[in-house]
Amino acid sequence: MTIRQALLDWYDANQRDLPWRHTRDPYAIWVSEVMLQQTRVETVIPYWERFLARFPTPAALAAATEDEVLGLWSGLGYYRRARLLHRGVREVVARYGGEVPEDRDARLALPGVGKYTAGAIGSIAFDRAEPIVDGNVARVLSRVHRIETPLGVAQTEQRLWEEAAALAEGPRPGALNQALMELGATVCTPRAPRCEACPVRSACAGRDVAERLPVPRKKAAPKEVSVAAVVVRSGGRVWLARGQSALYGGLWSVPMCEHAPAQASLLERHEGLPADEAARSALAEVGIVARLGAVAGELEHVLTHRRMRVRVYRASHARAEAHESLRSVDPSELEEGEIGVSKLTRRILAIGVS
DNA sequence: GAACCGTGGCA
DNA sequence: TTGCCAAGGTT
Numbered sequence: 001m002t003i004r005q006a007l008l009d010w011y012d013a014n015q016r017d018l019p020w021r022h023t024r025d026p027y028a029i030w031v032s033e034v035m036l037q038q039t040r041v042e043t044v045i046p047y048w049e050r051f052l053a054r055f056p057t058p059a060a061l062a063a064a065t066e067d068e069v070l071g072l073w074s075g076l077g078y079y080r081r082a083r084l085l086h087r088g089v090r091e092v093v094a095r096y097g098g099e100v101p102e103d104r105d106a107r108l109a110l111p112g113v114g115k116y117t118a119g120a121i122g123s124i125a126f127d128r129a130e131p132i133v134d135g136n137v138a139r140v141l142s143r144v145h146r147i148e149t150p151l152g153v154a155q156t157e158q159r160l161w162e163e164a165a166a167l168a169e170g171p172r173p174g175a176l177n178q179a180l181m182e183l184g185a186t187v188c189t190p191r192a193p194r195c196e197a198c199p200v201r202s203a204c205a206g207r208d209v210a211e212r213l214p215v216p217r218k219k220a221a222p223k224e225v226s227v228a229a230v231v232v233r234s235g236g237r238v239w240l241a242r243g244q245s246a247l248y249g250g251l252w253s254v255p256m257c258e259h260a261p262a263q264a265s266l267l268e269r270h271e272g273l274p275a276d277e278a279a280r281s282a283l284a285e286v287g288i289v290a291r292l293g294a295v296a297g298e299l300e301h302v303l304t305h306r307r308m309r310v311r312v313y314r315a316s317h318a319r320a321e322a323h324e325s326l327r328s329v330d331p332s333e334l335e336e337g338e339i340g341v342s343k344l345t346r347r348i349l350a351i352g353v354s
Numbered sequence: 355g356a357a358c359c360g361t362g363g364c365a
Numbered sequence: 366t367t368g369c370c371a372a373g374g375t376t
Contacts, residue, residue, distance in 0.1 A: 034373090034374095036372035038359090038371055038374095040361090040363075040371055042363090043371090044372090077360030077361045080375080111374095111375095112373095113374085135371060152355080181372055216369090219368095219369090220357065246358070246359065247359070247360090301360095303358095303359075304359075304360070304361090
């Protein structure tokens with residue numbers, strides 16, 4: 001029995017019942033693959049179901065506004081994924097009549113579609129022999145072939161894609177690719193792998209050292225950032241501005257501005273603004289005139305590359321004019337998933353509105 | 355290549 | 366508490 005056949009047999013008997021495994025619609029699979037980027041299966045499932053119910057076809061998604069798309073994506077994170085998916089699907093509608101292209105290069109040229117996503121759509125939806133290497137596949141193949149060079153370096157990546165390509169060749173490439181990922185997710189796990197339950201253990205060169213493979217790449221330490229946020233209330237409503245930065249771009253947020261951390265302002269003199277000046281600056285930036293009030297509280301929000309300390313101010317007596325990037329909302333509207341806001345904004349509002 | 359982009363679960 | 370890291374892509 002070949003490794004390939006052992007993986008297919010194991011997958012047929014052990015795969016989880018996931019909602020996107022009930023369709024071969026390349027658009028639906030595309031959506032699932034984008035949502036699953038760096039995100040756990042259990043988190044994605046309800047988002048995927050809501051998204052497909054609201055936008056069942058490429059044409060439906062293409063006709064939606066970015067605000068609607070981000071509203072359904074709200075809370076899922078990595079919001080640029082949603083904007084790129086939206087653009088990509090619009091391109092499919094405009095250039096390919098709404099049919100996801102079977103040609104791999106055409107798929108790769110779509111915004112937000114890299115080697116992994118292109119291969120996932122190609123193999124799963126079109127049953128083409130295209131390889132994929134995600135975190136699961138990298139771990140499985142690193143162990144099976146006992147690859148000791150670190151992830152992320154060119155030599156390692158090239159080897160992984162070569163091995164994945166060799167496996168993809170043959171019958172049922174979509175099932176084979178999903179078998180590799182499923183094995184990585186449920187058996188060949190990062191810690192405490194269940195080698196005794198592995199269908200390819202007899203062929204695994206790394207089974208005795210599995211837990212120290214793959215060798216991880218070096219990671220940058222999270223950057224500490226201090227932020228002032230202002231909850232501006234008027235008449236039971238709260239003012240939100242549309243973010244334009246890379247972080248939370250396109251989402252609605254309370255006015256925010258980075259300020260100098262407490263220690264740094266002492267050590268490095270006047271590097272950056274004091275918190276209350278940052279809060280006033282945040283209001284001015286979005287065109288809100290208001291009276292800055294007291295600090296309502298503080299919170300810490302941790303991202304992969306940042307550790308944000310947020311000081312939440314209140315402000316009152318607001319004078320502002322709504323436009324495309326400034327609006328007031330009733331806090332109850334935020335519970336319906338209709339407005340694109342981050343978890344951070346929700347946490348800030350929980351402190352500032354009460 | 356390295357840095358950047360969110361959130362949540364787990365040991 | 367802290368660090369790891371999960372079906373990656375872009376710049």
